[in-house]
Amino acid sequence: MIPDQTTANGYLLVLAIMLPVIGILLSLAAGGRYVERIAMVLLPVGLVIAAAIFGLVWRDQQSLVYIVGGWHPPLGVALRADGISAAMMLTTAIVICATGLFARGEFGQPRGSPEIRASQVFWILLLGIWSGLNTVVLGDDLFNLYVALELLTFAAVPLVSLKGYKETIKAALRYMLFALFGSVLYLLGTVLIYGAYGTLDIAMLSGRVHPEPVAWIAASLMTMGLLAKTALFPLHLWLPPAHAGAPAPGSAVLSALVVKGSFFLIVRLWFDAMPGLMNFASGQILGTLGAGAVIFGSVLALRQQRLKLLIAYSTIAQIGYLFFIFPLTAGNEPWDSVAWTGGWLQLFSHAFAKASMFMAAGLIAETLGHDRIAEFGGINRVIPITVIAFGLAGLSLMGVPPSGGFVAKWLLLLATVMEGQWWWAVVMLVGGLLAGGYVFMVLGKALGNASAPLKLATPVSRAREIVALTLALCAVLLGLVPLQPSELLQVGRPEVLGVIAR
Amino acid sequence: MTPPFILEIAFVILILAIAVGTLVARAAFTAVLLFMIYGLLIAIAWVRLSAVDVALTEAAIGGGLTGMLLLGAVARLRESEGSGEEPGLPTLLAAGTLCVLVSAALGTLVLSRPEVAPSLAPMVMDNLAQSALGNPVAAVLFVFRAFDTLLEKVVLLLALIGVWSLAPDRAWGGVPGLRLYAEPSSILVFLAQLLPPIGIMIGIYMFWTGASYPGGAFQGGTVLAAMWLLVMIARLQPVPAISLRRIRLLLVVGPVIFVAIGLLGFVVADAFLAYPADYAKPLIITAEATLTLSIGVTLGLLVAGPPDRIPQP
């Protein structure tokens, strides 16, 4: 379906992007204590907008479209919310709001004191990430999406180096270089596409792109660039120090959402802009990289001694699962949408679970003054809610019921059986076992007895523990989704996925 | 082969040679100098490609501001950037092969469909009258794809926040650590007194003429930024503390007005970032004028770097 007219309520899409932008501008102008207040006002409003868009797409089973400035593509730029964008936006909004609540304690600005660097910067960057992500999921123009990606990068990198230690500066610099490499490759693909097809509008491209060398090279370059930003194995080197080095709320957003932004664009590219290009081989290549990530990330996570690094390596592994979407939907049976739904559920449940885990890790580190897993004994008596949150989030990573992760992995397994591609199932099962290994490694220590009396550094507030728990519960609640292809996630998709690929 | 074409070939070889030089130069200072020359040559290449707007941008930003930024960096690194571990031969070979393949693929593919030569030029020209601007590039930037331009302003501001975020905690709100020229009696002071009036006029002219001819807010803003930096380096104007309210307001005034005009489009025109037919030109000029100012301040502060001096109470 080519979006050619602004639909009713399409203005919500503009608001979803502009609201955080307005927040950034006001925060910069006002400064001081206003920065946090502005965020606190805008977060719930943004959540309501995201929920409204989600509700409308669900109710009408139809994409929302907005033609910016009234100039139609290819001259102008369109925004489009289909099923996956709506779901992704709602997930983003929930995680960002939770992060905002969680960060209040850490990044507050006391009355009367001069501006605090970390607090001023954090809130603006949080809003920056939000507007970047919303543009990424709504954009329908490849260059507009490039600007959105940069928006995301420029908000994410300073978050990594916010603490200012030399390790985090190094991590941020490495992240920056990877991200620049990624965006420039993406742009290279864009120029090839414009040169060959004369438009950058995704909906228009879907009808024009044919399997031919220029399309293949453009798609490969863009995919490579986006993979570097998604940190898919073997381009993952930058992720662990970056995600582990950021302050806990920052890590939560980076791991739960930011890497998914570039993944989302890979899906847009292969399924929406160039649906005719996906074939068995390309699906297998992406799937193999994903499998490598699952095994490699999980094994390395098991070998970590620090909690935040463990969680960061687990992110690498969990991102790997997402890439099973590609091989498992490359065929043309109607069952394809099982893998489609499974993959997206994996994305959403991982977002909630991982944000919750990083928050829990932050709370544990604050309580103990360190995050060495070996010395966690007895922590469950001090901050039981946090440990429960970590455990529930862990269920989802392992894929144990009841959890969103279980439904996601179950659907993906089902798809491997239906597609006859059993080899992915082996990887998933091994990955699940390894995830169980590292989650229980942490829980085992946390639930065990203290070898020495615990020295507590800072008490943490109950409210922040509850935020972490709520996100973990969101991941669990996703487990109530029926075990079947979701209709919402297919809104705006070609009738049956893969039909064009034949 | 016509003589101009032979000259062009020589020109392209020169560009590539300097690009190679930039990458292999042993001293960082040499590499940066070569890069600045490279930026200016690229600007000429843009003129050859009939893209004067881009040439102006490239000359101002690619040759000018980037060069200044990198020279400042080299001065601070004091040539001690270290040699690092050069990758081994297998890596070099693999990387080399990959890059040659990419280049070859691009060279053959970018013009692989000469029979189509897709272009939006006719569509732009058809709608130019409606856009109220005479310069087609400006029409794309501020009318047809105004949304990109707006978001890019936000990118610029986020980059500035990112740069500021690297300040030490105690210096937040303080004065950026721009390197100032030490000798007050220097001829540089004379230049900083003589040039800014002319430069500011050129900056404003570039933005003003940009509506109809090559030029525009970016190019004008860059010239303003350069003048501001010159005056600061020569110590004729103090480097402002980043907590100053007027600096913050200057940073956001352009984007705020642009957003406001965009939102106004919901009410008075029929879409976000649409301009009502009767007032299109004055609205766009207002947005561009304030954007020129904000871009100038943002670029200047980006080059000035993170604050490193504690704010005076």
Add this chain to the structure above:
Amino acid sequence: MNSIALFAYCGAAMVGLGLFGLITKPQVLRKILAFNVLGTGVFLLFGVIARRGAAAGLHSDPVPQALVITGIVVAFSATTMAVVLLLRLYAQTGEATLDSDDPPNAGTDGGR
């Protein structure tokens, strides 16, 4: 071969050069320079496409030109941020390369 093709090859070669430098140079400053060479190469390809799309009385398609102007500004912002990160790293550690790979222990502060 004509002038458009010539600049197309020039842009393609610049992309290769920049990519090579970005991958193989150990010093961050050189990586940043290489990124800029790579970036200008990509922009030049946009320019080639624009020049080829000359039509309707214009010598060059204005849409890619506008995209390049946006791109140049974004690339400049990226360069600034990378340079400032590099200078901060150098000020704190005296290093200007990334290859001295200390084991990723970015939690030494206690993970807070």
Add this chain to the structure above:
Amino acid sequence: MTLTLNIFTIVAVSAGSFFFMAGTIGLLRFPDTMTRLHALTKVDNLGLGLIVFGLLPRAEGPLGALKLLCIWVFVQLSGAIVSQLVAQLARRDGQQR
């Protein structure tokens, strides 16, 4: 008339190019900073000056001619100032690089 102007342009631009060439060779071959600066000023002043002069008859109207002259004046200005700065530095360092 046209022929005279053309010959004038050709002669002036060629002479300008000669000074460019000579200045560049000087920059590369001269032994120390001061003499190199000396070579450079010839490029700025005479080289560019003659080329601008030669192109004046071909300018589009008086405004175009004015712009051409402006280019020359600005290059003069920046050249003079940069030479001063370089010379100052060279003298302060006391070394002949």
